[in-house]
Amino acid sequence: MARPRQFDKNEVLEKAMLCFWQNGYEGSSLKNLEEATGIGRISLYNTFQDKEHLFIAAQNMYYQSSNDFMSQFYNENATLDDLVKFIQNVISKDPDEAPAKFGCLMVNTALDTKTISDQIAENVKNYRQMIIGHYKSLLGRLQKNGEIRSDINIDSAAEFIIGSFWGAMSISRLYKDRSVAKLQLDMVIETIKGWST
Template sequence: MVTAHSSTNSIRPENVSETHDRRARVALNAIPAPWPAGVPEYGSRSRAFLTCRSKTITVRVMGRPRNFDPDTVVDRAMETFWTHGYANTSPAQLAEATGIGKGSLYNAFGSKRALFDLALDRYDRLGVELAADILNRPGATRDCLAAFLCGLADADLAQPVRRGCLAVNTAMEMAGHDAEIARAVRATQDHMIAALEARIDQGKRDGDVRADTDPRSMAEFLMNTVVGLRVMAKTYDAPTLHRIIDTALATL
């Protein structure tokens, strides 16, 4: 496993300037965007960085400054890690995907592991925002949950490479021997459980979910269903996945 301490990936920031902050790490002094209502916030490890879309970094390479939007870089890195996994993503692949030279990339972000941590946090935020958007739409609870689960499955099936879920893939690859990654993946799952729980609880108040349903337990069960769907989407077809969703939601 390549870590942040590997000699091939630990290149210290050097001669880096930032529009509003001369420190190499752009995570500092940014104004965070609002977090979706009803969902607990995740750790502050890189939240400010990922929500500061008005900033650019200026990295000086051999006397010539190069500007880039850090969030765009993290998005592209996230897609690369998602497709290839952490260990199988090389510095050259990251440089190609982001359009930034390896030296400039690591001057700005510090290491492959630091960039991966930002990408995983970005994935977490995007997932919570997607869940909030779909689950908070008008309609019956079961219909909203079905739209969310089917949307995840269908999106996986539509990809040229069926890569599943970045968080699940990361758990399988790294969580067993990396405590920090295990905590990050657990946080991602907890945020999704909280979003599901809030919608089920609302359904109880609206009267379209059985009164004896425990929102937390049901949300955990559906999160387990989501994880299984994202894995099975790598090998199964849409009708099978949709049957699984129908069965899971029949318990509501």
């Protein structure tokens, strides 16, 4: 008879996700994951198969959390000012606050393309498309309502926002300093404000 699991799977997964988020896929050893989750490798393997499947499950949790947040934030009442405030909030977050100091799990993973599987890379691409979809939905509605200029290409605008965000997060993680990223995102904010009618 199988021994009943003595831990909450989602709680363990969230702790594993934070470990991957902080250290990256390659940098998160089994020992790191055991220490982070408080679960031995046998239990981790019995539940998630192996490190790669554990990481994919962590990606899925991160994806769902981000999608839920963006669906709530960029609702039908969201404005261009809300988009600006969102970017300003990213800049103003305490750089030492976890998990903010770790950047973005998916961006960090994208920078690790030589050590990740095709499935993990595909999940990063799907995440990126999900984020772009939220931006396109918001900007398309604002343009239809006459709140942003009609000459703005929505696809290009959405790509500009996420490209700037991901670039800023990469720089922040590289230098462990948000000052350069802030300069970049300040310019993004000024550009977005210029889209208003």
